[in-house]
Amino acid sequence: MFKTEFLHQLKELASIQGTPGQEMNVVKALVEGFKPHADKVEVDKMGNVYSYLEGNKPGPTTMVSAHSDEIGCVVQDIDDNGFIRIEKTGGVLEALLVGRKVNVNGHFGVVGVKAGHLQTPEERKKQPELNELYVDVGVRSSEEVAEMGIKIGDPITYISDIEQFSNEDLICGKAIDNRSCCVLLIELFKALEKREFSGTLVGVVTVQEEVGLRGAKVATYKINPDVAFVIDTIPCADTPDSIGTLPVGIGKGPVIPALAGSSVRGNIMAPQIKELIIDHAEKANIPYQLAALPGATSDVSAVHLEREGVVAGAITFPRRYSHSPVEVADLNDFEKGLVLLKSLINDNDNWGDLDFV
Structure with a gap:
C-alpha cells in the first residue's frame, strides 16, 4: 500500500x-x-x-x-533566430544536456546537438561547453519566442517522467x-x-x-x-x-x-x-x-x-x-x-x- x-x-x-x-x-x-x-x-x-x-x-x-x-537551467539569452542560450541553476552536467527534451517554462524544447556528419574529429572527442549549448523551441525568431511568453530568467528542466522497471520496486526519472x-x-x-x-x-x-x-x-x-x-x-x-x-x-x-x-x-x-x-x-x-x-x-x-x-x-x-x-x-x-x-x-x-x- x-x-x-x-x-x-x-x-x-x-x-x-x-x-x-x-x-x-x-x-x-x-x-x-x-x-x-x-x-x-x-x-x-x-x-x-x-x-x-x-x-x-x-x-x-x-x-x-x-x-x-x-536542478535545472534558466534562459540566459535569446538570439535573433529564436535559439535560447542557457545558464545552470544547480549541479547540471553539460554532457547530460545534449540532445535532451526540455520544458522551457511550460513549452516543449530540445537541447540542440550538432549532427555527427558535420562534426570534426576533434569535436567528436569532447563534450560541448555550456556556452556552446542552446535550446530549440521550434520557432524562427526572437519575436516568436516572446509571443510564447518565454523571457530571460525562465526555468528549463528535463522532460523525464517517473517510470518503473520490470522490477517494480525500482523507479527512474x-x-x-x-x-x-x-x-x-x-x-x-x-x-x-x-x-x-x-x-x-x-x-x-x-x-x-x-x-x-x-x-x-x-x-x-x-x-x-x-x-x-x-x-x-x-x-x-x-x-x-x-x-x-x-x-x-x-x-x-x-x-x-x-x-x-x-x-x-x-x-x-x-x-x-x-x-x-x-x-x-x-x-x-x-x-x-x-x-x-x-x-x-x-x-x-x-x-x-x-x-x-x-x-x-x-x-x-x-x-x-x-x-x-x-x-x-x-x-x-x-x-x-x-x-x-x-x-x-x-x-x-x-x-x-x-x-x-
Whole structure:
C-alpha cells in the first residue's frame, strides 16, 4: 500500500517544474498535500513550507525537512533566430544536456546537438561547453519566442517522467532528488496521526537547496528546533563505473552520512545523533548504510549552524545517476525510511538528555 501511494504522489510531484527560486507550483501542490494531515500549514516569503503537528504531551520542537527544488537551467539569452542560450541553476552536467527534451517554462524544447556528419574529429572527442549549448523551441525568431511568453530568467528542466522497471520496486526519472523526500514527509505526517509523540513536529520543505542551502538557513532560524532531521537523496556507487568508491547502493536501506561535504560547507554528524539514528534502526530491524561523502552535502550543513547551533542529523536515500534525467531509486529504501523516522519521532521524550559535553 505504501509503495503504491508513494509512487502515485511522486509521479505527480516530480512532473511539476520547480528549479531553485522558482518552486512556486511545487509549493502549491505541497501545501495541499500537507493540509489534511497537519494542524497548520504556512509558507514564508522565500517559499519554504511549514507544517505543524502537535504531540499528545509537552516536549521538544522537532524539525524534519526536505527540499523542493530540482536542478535545472534558466534562459540566459535569446538570439535573433529564436535559439535560447542557457545558464545552470544547480549541479547540471553539460554532457547530460545534449540532445535532451526540455520544458522551457511550460513549452516543449530540445537541447540542440550538432549532427555527427558535420562534426570534426576533434569535436567528436569532447563534450560541448555550456556556452556552446542552446535550446530549440521550434520557432524562427526572437519575436516568436516572446509571443510564447518565454523571457530571460525562465526555468528549463528535463522532460523525464517517473517510470518503473520490470522490477517494480525500482523507479527512474527526473527530480527523484528530492521530490521523493517531500512525499516521504507527507507520509510521515499521515503515519503520526495518532500523535503518540511529545512536543511539536514541524515538517519543513525548503527552497533553493541546489544553489547553496538557502531556504534551510531561513527555515531553521524561524523554527529554532531542539532537534532536526534532514531527509534527502544521496549518490551511490553500485554501478560498474563507480564500484569501490563509496560503500552505498540502492535497496540496502537508508544511508546515515557521518560526514557530508568538505571544507567550510559540510557537516560532520555529531556522534550522539548518529548513534541515536543507528539505535532506532537496529531496534526496528531496519538495514542501514553508513557513509562519509566529502563530495556532496545536504541542508543539514546549513541547519546545524543556525542560532546557537542545532542538534541535527541526516537520513538519506541512495539514488543512481545523480543529477540526471534518469535517477534510479528503490521504493523499499523509502518504506524503511518511513519506519525509521516514525520510530525516532514517537520516542522523542529523552532527546533533551542527549549529552554533548
